[in-house]
Amino acid sequence: ARRVRRSIASPLSSLETAASAFGSDELSHRITVTGDDELARVSRAFNGMADKLQESRRALQDQALHDPLTGLPNRRLFMERMEHAIARSNRTGTPFSVLYLDLDGFKAVNDTMGHEAGDELLVDVAERLQASLRTVDTAARLGGDEFAVLLEEADMDGATHAAERLSRIFATSWAIAAAEVPIAFSIGVATRQNGEMLDQLLRQADAAMYAAKSSGPGQWQVFRPGLDADVLETASLRHELGVAVDRDEFLVHYQPVVNLQTNAIEGVEALVRWDHPKRGVLPPSEFLDEAEKSGHILRIDRWVLDETCRQVRAWQVTHPAAVDLFACVNLSARQLQHPGLAEDVVEALSASGLRPKDLVLEITETALVRDTETAASELRRLADLGVKLALDDFGTGYSSLTHLLTFPIEIIKIDRSFVSAIGDGPRSKVSHALVNLAKTLGLRTVAEGIEREDQLDYLRDLDCELGQGYLFAKPVAPLELERLFDSFSQVPTQPLAA
Ligand code: C2E
Ligand code: CA
Ligand code: CA
DSSP, rough: OOOHHHHHHHHHHHHHHHHHHHTTTTTTOOOOOSSSHHHHHHHHHHHHHHHHHHHHHHHHHHHHHHHHHHHTTHHHHHHHHHHHHHOOOHOOOEEEEEEEEEEEHHHHHHHHHHHHHHHHHHHHHHHHHHHOTTTTTTEEEEETTTTEEETTOOOHHHHHHHHHHHHHOSEEEEEEEEEEEEEEEEEEEEEEEEEEOOOHHHHHHHHHHHHHTTOOOTTTOOOOOTTTHHHHHHHHHHHHHHHTTTOOOOEEEEEEEEEETTTTTEEEEEEEEEEEEEEEEEGGGGTTHHHHHHHHHHHHHHHHHHHHHHHHHHHHHHGGTTOEEEEEEOOEEEEEEEHHHHHHHHHHHHHHTOOOEEEEEEEEEHHTTTOHHHHHHHHHHHHHTTEEEEEEEESSSHHHHEEEEHHHOOOEEEHHHHHTTTTTTTGHHHHHHHHHHHHTOOOOOEOOOSSSSSHHHHHHHOOOOOOOTTTTTTOOHHHHHHHHHHHHHTTTTSSSOO
């Protein structure tokens, strides 16, 4: 009986030890089993249970650190690896780099081809990304269509090479759901070389990525000091532009277009201003580029068109000097590509009561060359309505003559650079040639940017019909322009004071 007790006692105590080990989370503990009695079988079953527990524990841990769709490390694991890299670089003094990658065109795939196609694309991208890195580097999916790469021991040079290589590899069209879709990566690069902290590095890579993205698809950009401030500024400008139309923050200033022979104000050019809540009244140079890039220009120009038609019609009705006043409105390149343009113009005219013949739309040659087909058909429709088209900044674009013959243009505006060259020897002759060209083609001419009497005299002698410039008046608020109408009707033969 004693021997029996001893032979049971030892396996029982091993089982007890194992149970308490598993209970306190030591899943690697195993019971040493000999023989094949019942206790041995129970002990083996215990070991088997521990194997299973350990396996599912590992799977859970893995899930917490990997992206289930692509299998790449997730944000958490990426941060852990970054912490390690920082510790190592503190020890060894060697730099390392981070890339932030954001897919261009992913949203379009998701929206037009469905989420399954989107997922398929992400999996492909993850595979290709992983395959194009060294084994020591970590590629991770941070979420959505955002990826990151940790380049161990890569300095700025190494990192830019990697960025260049990756952007080349990924800038191809991808076969997704039996279609070819154009995809590219916008890449931001940040290198740890001055003991930057984790957060700081990530912010830098992110800012560089945004800067890359705003310069077009498939670009990469290295972080430099000041870049985050620029990116923030652009982002907030873009956001503010988006709400400015709804908040009624835009203004139109008007610059008189004067008949150079009679000094009568024949028309006005509408020039937009942004009454920014914090920065005050801003000229177009401060915001039009961004508005054009982000597309907000469409709503701004639409508003300017409506407001100008309304204001000019009101002047025609109330001011004897303005009965036949015409309104010049600038069109952006984007508007010319916008198939609803003619519709917008019809609505603006009918809402205001302005006659089509009193509306002049100003377009630049640079805008015309973008997509001649759409532009030509919209412009043809406008001309059929009786609206007039002017070619703005004439002489500064290219293939000017072709445009004059292809599009239904009635007015050319001679660019300020040629007017300011008047009195400057042979350069004076350009405005001379342009005025004559317009005459030959039967077009009306506006000389822009007349600032001095000698320029006015020269243009008058050339028989240039119309002019604008600080010599007559700067662009002014509507109330001030009304005062100009009044001063005009009193002294009709003198140039107007600014
Ligand atoms: P632009 O169409 O060539 O307009 C003429 C610009 O020259 C205006 O600048 C005007 O203030 C300026 N100017 C007029 N006379 C003189 C002069 O004697 N001397 C000098 N130095 N400048 C003179 P602004 O108002 O800053 O507008 C700049 C540009 O912004 C415009 O050039 C036009 O391309 C664009 N823009 C203005 N308003 C709009 C708009 O509502 N929509 C669109 N799409 N573009 C606009
Ligand atoms: Ca203009
Ligand atoms: Ca111009």
